[in-house]
Each structure stands twice: as C-alpha cells, then as structure tokens.
Amino acid sequence: MSRVYDLVGVGIGPFNLSLAALAEPVEDLSTAFLDAKPEFSWHPGLLIEGTTLQVPFLADLVTLVDPTSRWSFLSYLAEHQRLFPFYFAENFHISRREYDHYCRWVAESLPSCAFGKRVTAVRWNAGDEVFHVDAEDIHTAQRETLSARSVVLGVGTEPVVPETMRALLGKEVFHASEYLDRKESLRGAEDVTVIGSGQSGAEVALDLLRAQEQADWRVRWLTRSPAFAPMEYSKLGLEHFTPDYTRYFRALPQEIRDQVVPQQWQLYKASSAETLAAIHDVLYERSVGRDETGADLMPNVAVIGAQRDDDGIELACRHTEQERDFTVRTDRVVLATGFAANRPSCLEPLSELIDWDESGRYQVGEDYRVALRPEVTGDIYVQNAEMHSHGVGAPDLGLGAHRAATIINAASQRRAYSLPQRTAFTTFGVT
Template sequence: MSHVHDLVGVGIGPFNLSLAALAEPVDDLSVAFLESKPEFSWHHGLLIEGTTLQVPFLADLVTLIDPTSRWSFLSYLAAQERLFPFYFAENFHISRREYDHYCRWVADSLPSCRFGRRVTAVRWDAGDELFHVESEDVRTAERETLIARNVVLGVGTEPTVPEPMRGLLGEDVFHASEYLDRQESLRGAEDVTVIGSGQSGAEVALDLMRAQESAGWRVRWLTRSQAFAPMEYSKLGLEHFTPDYTRYFRSLPQETRDRVVPAQWQLYKASSAATLAAIHEVLYERSVGQQEVAVDLMPNVAVTGAQRAGDGVELACRHTEQERDFTVRTDRVVLATGYSANQPPCLEPLSDVVDWDARGRYQVGDDYGVALDPSVTGGLYVQNAEMHSHGVGAPDLGLGAHRAAVIVNAVSGRDQYSLPKRSAFTTFGVA
C-alpha cells in the first residue's frame, strides 16, 4: 500500500495554510495539502491599494495559538528585513496586500503544500478503512491518489451571484472578487453601479469614487440593508469571535442558531467605520462650492430583475420601505453580494456516508469533524463551512489558528497545542 497520511487537506486558503503551519513541527504527523491554483492567492481581485485586514496582525496563521512559531507574521517580517519599518509604521491592521504576501511566504516554505493539483474525488475505501484522495496535475493531467486516515476540506467559499444577474455575467456585470481583474472593462463607462454594502462593496465604491475625476463616471451604491451601517467593532462586541462564544453557540438548539446568525449581520457583513468615513470625506470634499456630487447612495433597495439594454444593463429595483418600484439604467454592475460555502464536486463520492442535517448541511462536531455513517472510521473535517453550527466566527481570520489547533489535536489524538480555557470577559450563557 502507498504511504498513509494522517491528514490530507483539500484546498490551500488561509485556514488550511494555518493547519499546515501548525502541523509542520509535529514530527509524527504526516500531512499533505493540495490546491488547484498554481500558487497561493487570497482575494486577488480585491487587493485594492490602501485596503487593510479587519483583524489585527496577531490574527495571522499561528500566533494566537503558538506565538513562538517560525510561521508567525513577525517571523515573516524578520525574514523580509522589515521589522524596523513595521515597528515605526505602528500599524495594528496590515494591508491586504501584505497579508497575501505573508501567506505566500509560508505556503512556499512548507513542503506539505502542493499547488497545481486539482482534487477530483474523495472516496472512502471500506476495505482498507482509509480515504482515497484522487487528484490531477492541472497542466499535465497526470493523476495521483493519496491515502489518508483523515481529510480536511478547506476549499473556501464561492462568490454569491443573485438569481437576476446569473444570465448577465460578463464584461459589464461581474462579482467584486474580480474587481481588479476587470479594470479594463470599466474603461469608457459613464455609469457604474455597486450592489451590496459589505466591506468589499464599500471598498469598491470608494475606489470608484476616488477615480471619478479621471474616469468621469457616475457611481451608484445600492443595498438591501436599511443603512450603510458600520461593522460592530467594540471591544466587547468582538468577543463574539472567541472560542468562548463558539462554545456557547454550540450549546444552542439548531433552530435557535439559525435564527441568531442572520440577526448578527453587523458582526460580519457590514462595512468598517473607517471605510465609511473615507467615503464621506470624498463626498464632502467634492461638494465644496456647491458642486454636484455624481454619487448616489441608496439603502433599502432590492434588485428584483435585470436585463440587457443596448450597451448597458437595466435593473428593476424596489424600495423595500416605500414599496415603490423603479428602474436603473447603468453601464457596469459590480456585485458585492458576498460568498457562500458550497459542497465541492470532489466530495460527491462521500455523499451517501455524510450524515446531512434536515437542510442538507454538514453536521459539524466540537472538533470540526463532520458526522459520518458509523461504518466510516476516518475523520472528515471542515474549515469555514460551519457558520450554522459554530457561529459568526467561522469565516473570521482571528479564529483560524484556534480551529486549526483543535483539528491537529483531534487528528493526533493528543493535546499537541494547549487551548485557552477562558478567552472572553463576557459570560454568554447560564451555566
């Protein structure tokens, strides 16, 4: 039999990269991570100049679990000979571009990370009681199968495209995740509409506003939300992104969890106060001398339909509070409509052994293991596909290292990493 890995990871985003970094010093743990992209890339289309992470640099791949790790952000700065410049910069929130470069540095240094390999199928072999992870080289189509006791899915989330827009995707209608890659298609536009008021929507809208004087376009920003509201960023509010809150959320009935998460939208779906302030600053400066500000900001607007109209797009809209319908004619549409976790096609062979919940979702345990048929003795783990079971911290970078450490401990069968017993001042529930 081929070499048996203790763990094989599907996908290499920040969360599986964190797991790879924390697994690396564990001598008796054999791991491999596969990614179809030719190299590490994190939200490439949104690395807009001046944008920063919404979490402090301490929320890197390892520090909140192992601050002595050679893969910390400070170790990266030392390797790049940038510790003194960072010290003088006094930036608690680093740029997205620098975070992406830091992750590339880690990924390029870890032999367990293999790029350019697309996982085509994950199967459970009842005979040898092991997972078979089949993959192919994206350039040569060369096939390979890795054998593993455990598998972890770190495929990330996919851009969400509203139903009215799905048939219009192309040069003039595209998701915000492609924003920088679509700069050429924006040339010549006289009217650009951004839909969605999350952080990426705010960043795209701000970038378009800053380019108005040279580009000459009108900018429109639409959202279904009641306001262009800031992200909840109070210190006690941030305690929702702690292991303590995750444990409390896990104790709730699933029906309650499903009701709670949508009500917490300002914890994870709104815009940063700093970005909103920058937008207001641009608009205020443009209005000097009573000049016309060629920007429309409209909350409470749902886009109910869309169609081609000449060289542009016609949007059917409805003001949800006034209950009035109206039409918007625009040249380009940027969909800042978020992301969602979807089951990857490679998992199809395991569909019959996954114990899905009533809504067709993974049932995820405390250790991030997916409930499987009792006949399956191996472990299937997920990263950032468990908001319904673990709460709003699932996609947050600040909890990435903690989740990875939980998985390392589960796979190794021991407490390889010490986990904090108390991480918040807030008492979230009654004992």
C-alpha cells in the same frame, strides 16, 4: 499499501495553510495539502491598494495558538528585513497585499503544500479503512492518489451571484471578487453601480469614487441592508469572535442558531467604520462649491430584476421600506454580493456516507469533525463551512489558528497544542 497520511487537506487558503503551518512541528503527524491553483493567492481581485485586514496582524496563521512559531507574521517580517519599517509604521491592521505576501511566503516554504494539484474525488476505502484522495496535475494531467486517515476540507467560499444577474455576467456585470481583473472593462462607462454594502462593496465604491474625476463616471451604491452601517468593532462586541462564544453558540438548538446568525449581520456583513468615513470624506470634499457629488448611495433597495438593452443595463429595484418600485439604468454593475460555502464536487463519492442535516448541510461537531455514517471509521473536518453550527466566527481570520489547532488535537488524539479555557470577559449564557 502506499504511504498513509494522518491528514490530507483539500484546498490551501488561509485556514488550511494555518493548519499546515501548525502541523509542521508536530511529531508523528504526517500531512499533505493540495490546491488546484498554480500558486497561493488570496482574493487577488480585491487586493485594492490601501485596503487593510479587518483583524489585527496577530490574527496571522499561527500566533494566537503559538506565538513562538517560525511561521508567524513577525517571523515573516524578520525574514524579509521589514521589522524596523513595520515597527515605525505602527500599523496594527496590515494591508491585504502584505497579508497575501505573508501567506505566499509560508505556502512556498512548507513542503507539505502542493499547488497545481486539483482534487477530483475523495473516496472511502472500507477494506483499508482510509480515504483515497484522487488528484490531477493541472499542467501534465498526471494523476495520483493519496491515502489518509483524515481529510480536512478547506476549499473556501465561492462568489454569490443573485439569480437575477446570472444571465448578464460578462463585461458589463461581474462579481467584486474579479474587480481588479475587470477594472479595465469599466473604461468608457458613464454610470457604474455597486450592489452590496459589505466590506468588499465599500472598498470598491471608494475606489470608484477616488477615480471618478478622471474617469468621469457616476457612482451608485445600492444595498438591501437598512443602512450603510459600520461593522461592530467594540472590544466587547468582538468577543463574539472567541472560542467562548463559539461554545455557547454550539449549545443552542439548530433552529435558534438559524435565527441568530442573520440578526448578527453587523458582526460579519457590514463595512469598516474607517472605509465608510473615507467615503464620506471624498464626498464632502467633492461637494465643495457644487450642488451634487456625482454619487448616489441608497440603502433599503432590493434589486429584483435586471436586463440588458441597447442603452446598457436596466435594474428593476424596490425600496423595501417604502414598498415602491423604480428603475435604474447603468452601464456597469459590480456585484459585491458576498461569498458562500458550497459543497465541493470532489465529495460526490462520499455523499451517501455523510450525515447531512435537514437543510443539506454538514453536521459539524465541536472539534469541526463532520458526522459520517457508522461504517466510516476515518474523519472529515471542515474549515469555514460551519457558520450554521459554530456561528459568525467561522469565516473570521482571528479564529483560524484556534480551529486548526483543535483539528490537529483531534486528529492526533492528543493535546499537541494547549488551548485557553477562557477567552472572553462576556458570559454568553446561563450555565
């Protein structure tokens, strides 16, 4: 039998890249990571100039587990002779563009990371008691199979497009994840509508407003949320993004978890206070000496239908509190409707061997191990596909290194990394 890896990662986003970086110095732990993209990229369509991470730079790939790692953000700054400029900039929250460049540096430096390799199937070989990971080179179509004792799914999330909008996707209607790539298609539009009030929606709305006087378009921002509310960013509120809260959430019954997550929308689906303040500043300045700003901001609005005609896009809307229907006519629609984890097609050969829950989701253990049928002796782990089982911290960059270290400890069956026992001042439940 060919070489058997201890861990093979499918997908190289920030979370599997964190795993690759933390696994690199661990002795006797062999790893390989595959991604179909030709090179590392992190939401390239949303790397709008001036946008920043919503977490401090310490939430890099490794620091909150191993601040001495050579793959830390500070090591990246030193490597690129940027330590003094960063020191004087006094930025606790770095730009999205710099975070993307930092991750590229790590991905290009780690020999375990291979790009241009599309994973087509993950299969269980009962005879050898290993997973077979089939991959295809996107350039040459050459195929290869890697054997692994454990597989880590880090395939990321996919843009959510409402059913009412799917038939209209194209030049006039597109998801915010493509914003920079599609921005040229906005040229000539007289009316642009953004749907969704998360951070992506706020950043797109702000960028459109800043370009408004040159582009001469009307900007409309609609959301079904009850307000253009800021994301919870108090120091105690942020303790929901700690391993302590994750342990508490894990212990709740699943039906309670499913009730709690939607109620916590301001923890993970709202906009930063700074971005909302910048939008208000633009509108305030634009209102000087004018009766109106050329912008409409409306919460409590659900878009319940859409169609294209000779005059553009017609949106059928409903004000959810007033229970009143109305129509909006616009030239372009940017869907800032979020992202969601989907089951990757490469898992199809394992579908009957995974112990899905009643809603067809992974059943994920405390160490991010997926429940499998008893005949499978290997392990599958997931990253950022477990909000239903681990809570709102699942997509948060600040918990990425801790989760990666937890997986490394589980896969290596030893304490490769010592993890803190207490991470919050808040006591989340009764012992």
